[in-house]
Amino acid sequence: MNSTSRTVTWLAGLTAVLVAGTLLAAGLQGVRAERTGAPVFAFLSWNLFLAWIPYGLALAVVGLDRVRAPGWLLVLPGLVWLLFLPNAPYILTDFIHLGAIPGAPLWFDALLIGAFAGTGLLLGLASLYLVHHVVAARLGSAAGWVLAIGALALSSVGIYLGRFPRFNSWDVLADPGRLVDVVLFRLGDPLGNPFLLTFAATMTAGLLGSYLVTWAVGQAVVRRPIGQVAQYGG
Secondary structure (H helix, E strand, O other), X not given: OOHHHHXXXXXXXXXXXXXXXXXXXXXXXXHXXXXXXXXXOXXXXXXXXXXXXXXXXXXXXXXXXXXXXXXXHHHHHHXXXXXXXXXXHHHHHHHHHOOOOOOOOHHHHHHHHHHHHHHHHHHHHHHHHHHHHHHHHHHOHHHHHHHHHHHHHHHHHHHHHHHXXXXXXXXXXXXXXXXXXXXXXXXXXXXXXXXXXXXXXXXXXXXXXXXXXXXXXXXXXXXXOOOOHHHHOO
């Protein structure tokens, strides 16, 4: 099996695992909705849909890299990927709804939210793994890790903005004024919100730990660089 076939097979297997997680989460939600007569956790499906966007964009980046597209063609999907990346681990914060909505045993709702949150987290980590490889192949290992750690830190801030000020990824276009006002206000007093600092630091540490595990597993499974440049660049 040549390198291209091996990469396609590996990506197909990874996508199949993520689809299976999505179907499991949807199935659990369907069971709850049927038993209670109300799809009260429907927002989890929307959140998981948003979590698929960065994974799809990461596949696009890998595809462009595999056909040796110039770097500037990867910038736009890369920026949109970074913008939507926080949506994937954001579902972890939906555990705040655990126990708040009656109609099912607590253990079932924990399993339900966990299925959505776990799949969302895996989508985010997998997408980062793919983009990390492309950046490392083109710009070097150090640049790849700068991208990975920086993306996780920015995602942590993005999760905060989504959970508390209630911003969405598309507010960059739909409501840029309010977003800029909030960002400039916080930059003017960066230490004025201890909760934000604690939340971002804790979330970044947790995501980084999860990503290091993902990286180690990925390296053991893939064994070869995903980036096309790494194969023809020496």
